[in-house]
Amino acid sequence: MSIRVAGIPGSLREGSLNKGLLRAAVELAPAGMEIKTYTGLGDIPPYNEDVFAKGDPEPVAVMKAAISEADAILISTPEYNYGVPGVLKNAIDWASRPAGKSVLNRKPAAIMGCSPGLGGTIRVQHALRQTFVFTETYVMVQPEIKIPSAAPLFDSSGRLTDDNTRQHLKKFLEAFVVWVQRFKS
Amino acid sequence: MSIRVAGIPGSLREGSLNKGLLRAAVELAPAGMEIKTYTGLGDIPPYNEDVFAKGDPEPVAVMKAAISEADAILISTPEYNYGVPGVLKNAIDWASRPAGKSVLNRKPAAIMGCSPGLGGTIRVQHALRQTFVFTETYVMVQPEIKIPSAAPLFDSSGRLTDDNTRQHLKKFLEAFVVWVQRFKS
Amino acid sequence: MSIRVAGIPGSLREGSLNKGLLRAAVELAPAGMEIKTYTGLGDIPPYNEDVFAKGDPEPVAVMKAAISEADAILISTPEYNYGVPGVLKNAIDWASRPAGKSVLNRKPAAIMGCSPGLGGTIRVQHALRQTFVFTETYVMVQPEIKIPSAAPLFDSSGRLTDDNTRQHLKKFLEAFVVWVQRFKS
Amino acid sequence: MSIRVAGIPGSLREGSLNKGLLRAAVELAPAGMEIKTYTGLGDIPPYNEDVFAKGDPEPVAVMKAAISEADAILISTPEYNYGVPGVLKNAIDWASRPAGKSVLNRKPAAIMGCSPGLGGTIRVQHALRQTFVFTETYVMVQPEIKIPSAAPLFDSSGRLTDDNTRQHLKKFLEAFVVWVQRFKS
Numbered sequence: 001m002s003i004r005v006a007g008i009p010g011s012l013r014e015g016s017l018n019k020g021l022l023r024a025a026v027e028l029a030p031a032g033m034e035i036k037t038y039t040g041l042g043d044i045p046p047y048n049e050d051v052f053a054k055g056d057p058e059p060v061a062v063m064k065a066a067i068s069e070a071d072a073i074l075i076s077t078p079e080y081n082y083g084v085p086g087v088l089k090n091a092i093d094w095a096s097r098p099a100g101k102s103v104l105n106r107k108p109a110a111i112m113g114c115s116p117g118l119g120g121t122i123r124v125q126h127a128l129r130q131t132f133v134f135t136e137t138y139v140m141v142q143p144e145i146k147i148p149s150a151a152p153l154f155d156s157s158g159r160l161t162d163d164n165t166r167q168h169l170k171k172f173l174e175a176f177v178v179w180v181q182r183f184k185s
Numbered sequence: 186m187s188i189r190v191a192g193i194p195g196s197l198r199e200g201s202l203n204k205g206l207l208r209a210a211v212e213l214a215p216a217g218m219e220i221k222t223y224t225g226l227g228d229i230p231p232y233n234e235d236v237f238a239k240g241d242p243e244p245v246a247v248m249k250a251a252i253s254e255a256d257a258i259l260i261s262t263p264e265y266n267y268g269v270p271g272v273l274k275n276a277i278d279w280a281s282r283p284a285g286k287s288v289l290n291r292k293p294a295a296i297m298g299c300s301p302g303l304g305g306t307i308r309v310q311h312a313l314r315q316t317f318v319f320t321e322t323y324v325m326v327q328p329e330i331k332i333p334s335a336a337p338l339f340d341s342s343g344r345l346t347d348d349n350t351r352q353h354l355k356k357f358l359e360a361f362v363v364w365v366q367r368f369k370s
Numbered sequence: 371m372s373i374r375v376a377g378i379p380g381s382l383r384e385g386s387l388n389k390g391l392l393r394a395a396v397e398l399a400p401a402g403m404e405i406k407t408y409t410g411l412g413d414i415p416p417y418n419e420d421v422f423a424k425g426d427p428e429p430v431a432v433m434k435a436a437i438s439e440a441d442a443i444l445i446s447t448p449e450y451n452y453g454v455p456g457v458l459k460n461a462i463d464w465a466s467r468p469a470g471k472s473v474l475n476r477k478p479a480a481i482m483g484c485s486p487g488l489g490g491t492i493r494v495q496h497a498l499r500q501t502f503v504f505t506e507t508y509v510m511v512q513p514e515i516k517i518p519s520a521a522p523l524f525d526s527s528g529r530l531t532d533d534n535t536r537q538h539l540k541k542f543l544e545a546f547v548v549w550v551q552r553f554k555s
Numbered sequence: 556m557s558i559r560v561a562g563i564p565g566s567l568r569e570g571s572l573n574k575g576l577l578r579a580a581v582e583l584a585p586a587g588m589e590i591k592t593y594t595g596l597g598d599i600p601p602y603n604e605d606v607f608a609k610g611d612p613e614p615v616a617v618m619k620a621a622i623s624e625a626d627a628i629l630i631s632t633p634e635y636n637y638g639v640p641g642v643l644k645n646a647i648d649w650a651s652r653p654a655g656k657s658v659l660n661r662k663p664a665a666i667m668g669c670s671p672g673l674g675g676t677i678r679v680q681h682a683l684r685q686t687f688v689f690t691e692t693y694v695m696v697q698p699e700i701k702i703p704s705a706a707p708l709f710d711s712s713g714r715l716t717d718d719n720t721r722q723h724l725k726k727f728l729e730a731f732v733v734w735v736q737r738f739k740s
Contacts, residue, residue: 012233012234013235046227049198081316081319081320085274086276089270089275090271122678126500126678127312129499130499142503303488303518308496315681317696321696327688382601382602411601417641419566419567455602459644463635503637
């Protein structure tokens with residue numbers, strides 16, 4: 001069996017640590033799991049229900065297809081202002097519609113994040129979990145990846161080089177395989 | 186003494202109830218308070234630190250000026266997916282930079298919201314309060330305005346017509362005057 | 371197959387609506403599910419790690435046994451001061467120890483609640499979900515039961531008599547059967 | 556002018572780091588501020604509205620008096636299971652009654668905490684801030700004290716010896732003086 005995962009970064013910044021964390025996940029994905037990174041976040045227009053009523057703009061349709069084709073989603077996101085980056089939340093707001101029949105409904109998910117400072121993305125992860133109650137998205141409970149003081153764990157090209165973190169990420173992804181399978185059937 | 190308030194809606198939808206609530210606030214503002222609604226939310230680009238590093242895009246500069254010139258801000262917002270509308274959070278992410286010296290720092294604020302359903306915007310208000318801890322924005326503690334089942338309180342033109350709600354909003358704004366004055370000096 | 375559920379009320383009050391909601395759940399439990407209400411909440415001493423180090427006090431041991439013997443837990447709780455009732459959280463603090471090997475670990479759970487006012491226990495439910503991330507307790511995502519203005523739904527003896535609510539509770543419990551079974555194996 | 560502060564620890568453990576943090580605050584309180592530690596947390600019975608209806612039990616009356624006589628409160632608390640220690644929340648549940656006329660209403664407050672692990676009490680502090688919206692308790696917004704990996708900052712007798720942390724705590728308390736004065740009048 002093969003599990004297709006849509007990897008979604010929460011930041012648009014070129015040198016984003018969380019993009020680096022997601023690249024490491026792509027690299028470390030266990031046999032039977034393929035993570036494909038969604039790269040269109042910067043193209044999603046501001047959510048407007050009046051626009052939605054006329055049909056999804058092209059970039060939104062592309063994002064929904066990426067999620068729909070996947071068996072699960074993996075979000076790697078920074079925390080902005082003790083909350084979800086507006087850019088990421090705006091994409092989720094689009095993806096969540098129509099409510100109850102969206103591409104997020106009953107989709108397994110995992111959330112991870114790292115921060116340059118001490119917070120380790122603790123708050124954004126809880127905020128996303130709260131949002132995913134509404135969309136009935138099944139977020140893996142444990143283990144968690146929330147890494148503080150993360151900059152030194154990456155090399156100058158943005159590659160995650162810290163061994164402990166790579167091991168932890170590998171176990172996280174192995175647990176994610178088990179989690180996703182719980183919800184297959 | 187006169188208090189200038191920047192009114193910020195959290196939704197782009199034309200017929201938004203929360204825009205209606207904000208219009209009612211403009212109308213009911215007590216003597217000595219003037220609420221000027223910021224209308225550029227739909228023009229704010231997705232927050233990208235690389236873009237920020239090169240300077241604020243024009244619509245961001247306009248928003249920051251609107252907040253900077255005001256003594257306080259008043260947010261009227263719906264709740265999307267048990268959280269802050271991405272559109273609004275994205276604007277706050279821009280407004281919050283540079284961290285520690287932003288237009289949000291040490292600015293008094295109030296948050297209100299209404300919902301068509303039962304939630305009454307409870308969750309989005311707590312999420313915004315959490316964000317405003319980071320930005321050191323002083324959110325009024327009580328009273329709160331979080332109105333469930335709000336559609337029937339407005340007429341077909343989107344005017345808040347319910348008398349109890351108008352009275353409650355009036356008291357909310359009077360308390361806001363007192364709150365803002367606490368932080369003047 | 372039979373599912374044994376430990377029903378845990380969040381309030382000590384004799385006439386608690388949430389105790390009434392739990393009684394209704396006992397009554398409406400689908401075939402194959404038996405809900406046994408834990409009634410010792412008032413006997414749990416204040417959590418103190420020094421006491422824990424010497425061994426669980428008798429009432430704590432009783433509670434842990436009740437949870438341990440069950441396949442799942444069902445919490446019915448009011449919201450106190452926009453958060454978890456201290457009484458309930460204190461019991462969870464005991465139940466959560468030793469961390470990683472507690473009776474809460476990998477246990478399926480569901481949370482429900484009703485309130486006399488408008489909040490419908492929205493906040494306490496999110497706070498409990500957050501706590502249950504730490505304990506790796508698997509809380510059912512949807513449907514939710516969070517009922518505002520609940521007093522008129524019960525008769526003077528504290529029996530849930532409102533038909534819509536009873537139907538909703540029945541579906542909630544049927545979904546809970548499916549949820550619990552996902553985590554058996 | 557003199558500011559009397561009721562210091563409230565969130566843990567009952569003898570060797571609690573957060574008790575140590577509170578002792579350091581007592582020691583470092585700026586001229587004009589006196590912090591008196593409340594030590595009766597372990598005596599507060601489980602909150603029960605039926606008991607409250609008959610009158611506050613003696614230990615509750617003592618706690619309410621300690622808060623009532625103070626100009627402000629200072630909480631130093633660990634985080635239990637990603638939330639507020641039940642023991643502390645139970646005390647707050649008592650202190651919050653009667654709602655709207657309690658000893659917590661319109662009382663300035665500050666929250667601090669340290670943890671042996673990485674979390675730094677981030678979550679419990681947000682949960683308390685949420686609770687204090689209900690009670691209209693005015694929690695200082697910035698600076699924050701939320702210290703991860705805190706054990707090495709204390710000596711074997713539980714005294715906070717780390718110089719940076721002591722400096723930070725001193726500034727925190729000086730800011731608290733300013734915050735409390737805003738709400739005097």
